[in-house]
Amino acid sequence: MIEDLFDLEQVTSQKSVIHSLDARVKIIVCCAAIVALVAVPYSPVVYTVSAVFFLLFLLLWALSKISPLIYFRRLLLALPFGFMLCGFQIFFKNRYYTDYHSLLELPLGIHIYFESIEFASILLVKFLVCYSFIVLLSSTSSLQDLLEAAGRLKVPPELILALGMMIRYLFVFGIIYRKVTDALKTRLFDPFDHRLPYRYRIVNMGYMMGSLFIRSLEQGERTYASMLCRGYGRDSYIFIKEKPFLRSDLIFLGLCLILIILVPLFCWYDPFSLICRFEVLPSSVQGF
Structure with missing residues (x-):
């Protein structure tokens, strides 16, 4: 693991579209994706939002021209912690569900619930996507660039x-x-x-x-x-x-933020249902 520390800076010195972006842009995009995904309530909607965010990550990773093996190697370092955190959730009830259905009963009165498995899978999906964006950030920006970018962001x-x-x-x-x-x-x-x-x-x-x-x-x-x-x-x-920000940096930042903001909103709030609600409003309210 310590040997990978020296390989980390070698990967960040490569040349690509993502490497050439301002480190502030990558920090903002990474933090925005993590905050937006974490803010989505625990429900099956998380799967759709996570899938779109992971597609965005795959696109950015492809543009960075970094070998996929590097991503999988760094993912394996964190998977044991993620599985340990999510694996224990299947044995406990949580506050996001009211009704529970037992799938398996183990000795010592331990139950495995369907709702707990669903909650654990949602938690694992959030963990994988958020960690993927962190890997992208650390693989395309040197540590010194990240420090300077944090200073320019008024840290x-x-x-x-x-x-x-x-x-x-x-x-x-x-x-x-x-x-x-x-x-x-x-x-x-x-x-x-x-x-x-x-x-x-x-x-x-x-x-x-x-x-x-x-x-x-x-x-x-x-x-x-x-x-x-x-x-x-x-x-x-x-x-x-x-x-100063370059025009290309601002365009990239704007497109990513629009996608990151609109995807959770469209997945959580159905726009067609909102339109239907507006059409059935009383005439007095529509006139107002």
């Missing part, structure tokens, strides 16, 4: 500074981890080699983790000392240069 500078330091030190931690694992490989130590005694592997893994955190702590202290020598203080902020 508090204290938060941007903290995130910037965390992102920078995350790569330092990854480099130290790579050095420690390379040192173990040169000594022919494999923690998954079943020929070695189990206790021996556990002890050496503990030593490795301890050495990793000690080296990281020492590197953090050296980094903080060098920052103080360069004038870092409580009033220090990251300088972010102003950058």
Whole structure:
């Protein structure tokens, strides 16, 4: 997983229509899609809205010219958490339903309800689509571009500074981890080699983790000392240069926002039923 950290920035350096967009546009589109999908009430309508949003994601991913294998690899990292979160829902009742129909009765009085399965599937669909847009955002924009875009969107500078330091030190931690694992490989130590005694592997893994955190702590202290020598203080902020939106960025942002806003409205509120309601209004009200 830590090795994938270095591949993350390599993917963001590719050339495509999506990569060339302003990072602010991608942040707004990603957040708008997530908020719009989460705001849709729990009902079968979520399937239709999620399908349209996922088609939008597939179109943007195709325009980014990134291999689908990268998406599936990053999706597999989060699927265990999503399945664990949604899988437990089938055993409990929730407030979105009033009547429940038991499909299966397990020992210890545990029931699996049809409504709970439907709720879990809706939750899983929301999770997959929202996570897909996050993968698209992280795969087409570098971490530094995202920080600068957040600053241009008026995110508090204290938060941007903290995130910037965390992102920078995350790569330092990854480099130290790579050095420690390379040192173990040169000594022919494999923690998954079943020929070695189990206790021996556990002890050496503990030593490795301890050495990793000690080296990281020492590197953090050296980094903080060098920052103080360069004038870092409580009033220090990251300088972010102003950058105007391009016409192509605004057109792309407008089209995506129109789609993201109208799809949930048309799926939740049937426009034809609204027209019929207006036609049967009393003449006095229509005249008004």
